[in-house]
Amino acid sequence: MGRGRGRPRIEKRLEDIIEVAAAHFCQRGFAEATLEDIALELGMTRPALYHYAASKEELLMKCCDWSFEQYIEKTQNLFVEKLNGKEILKKFFLIYSELVCDDVGRCFISLSARRREAANQASPGKQMRAVNSTLSQILDQGIADGSLAGCVDKKATIAALFGAFNSLPTIIKPKSKSAGAMGARLLSVFLDGLAPGQ
Amino acid sequence: MGRGRGRPRIEKRLEDIIEVAAAHFCQRGFAEATLEDIALELGMTRPALYHYAASKEELLMKCCDWSFEQYIEKTQNLFVEKLNGKEILKKFFLIYSELVCDDVGRCFISLSARRREAANQASPGKQMRAVNSTLSQILDQGIADGSLAGCVDKKATIAALFGAFNSLPTIIKPKSKSAGAMGARLLSVFLDGLAPGQ
DNA sequence: AATTTATGTGACTATAGAGTCAATTAATTA
DNA sequence: TAATTAATTGACTCTATAGTCACATAAATT
Secondary structure: OOOOOOOOOOOHHHHHHHHHHHHHHHHOOOOOOOOOHHHOOOOOHHHHHOOOOHHHHHHHHHHHHHHHHHHHHHOOOOOOOOOOHHHHHHHHHHHHHHHHOOOOOHHHHOOOHHHHHHHOHHHHHHHHHHHHHHHHHHHHHHHHHOOOOOOOOOOHHHHHHHHHOOHHHHHHHOOOOOHHHHHHHHHHHHOOOOOOOO | OOOOOOOOHHHHHHHHHHHHHHHHHHHOOOOOOHHHHHHHOOOOOOOHHHOOOHHEEEEHHHHHHHHHHHHHHHHHHOOOOOOOOOHHHHHHHHHHHHOOOOOHHHHHHHHHHHHHHHOOOOOHHHHHHHHHHHHHHHHHHHHHOOOOOOOHHHHHHHHHHHHHHHOHHOOOHHHHEEEHHHHHHHHHHHHOOOOOOO
């Protein structure tokens, strides 16, 4: 059934493959995921995958790069409307929550940077630093405009926020529509604080 | 060199093995870790490991169980001195920070519950629920005695706290002595909140 | 010293899964 | 309709590593 190149957009197939592969990598881990299973779910056989990626590692890289591109695309307009830091923070983590609950979206975040560094050289570190730096900017802005507390421990805050939000997929079921809502609740925990009011 | 059973405590060897195996499992992941490497680091050969665990999966289970026992041991006296909820919270996360930065200590937390459930039946879920429930109790107590804010979103708070603290080993280098200190900084982020004071 | 038991080794087998390749099919183009 | 090209397959190879087993060695026990 359906071989040959009959599909309108040729690149579309690669995206399908990335989507399925990313899901397998994220859910089962890189080593545990098998190309056999990925191919099966796509309705093709394993060797066909080698037309789209020269190796399992390269497939992983493509997943992560695609994932990162999505992140960039969704976050690049954060600063265009002139919101205050706190509002940008909310927007950022709404986007981040939805991204991290999506198999493709969270790919570059979840998959061990160690393995990716083996394959690729630089990008994993660079990508994570880019994400970190966006949050850092947001905090700076919030502190400057007074919408966030002035005395925040930035390093600890960044670590705590990403730690918490990266754990989202373990607390809500995958493909759940509640990613954004749960993300908002998480952020409230950080904004309000646990100390008794006043 | 040094075969036979000359050592004072016989169980000691199993503990050594667990320590090394746990480190490999945590740092490289279960599938990527090899029994060969573990045996090598212990100065023995792979088949010898099968005297202590019948399979790789069973070795994983022993690591996780041992890890959980350590957790229990260190947290069981949390409620004996009559501290307020906030103080107990601090003590809890000081212990937790050190635990989670130690390869053995974090074993049952870090390693995919999916794989563990395949081997074992019930325990992974039970263990995580036990940890969760301890924190839940601490929060309840703090809310009751007024040392923590009354209107906390418990589910979100628990998720955020564990998410943040579980990420500790990714932000400080392993075996670092600063686990407790960094843990304290993380907790401050949660206690103080990001909203501007008053 | 002889026996038993815990501990360990070298040399195997078995298997899963990655990667290769020549042959095949289908769409595109001429 | 013939030639070209993209996409796919079945049938391989190769390798890493888990697991087995008969045998060896050293300590403890008698």
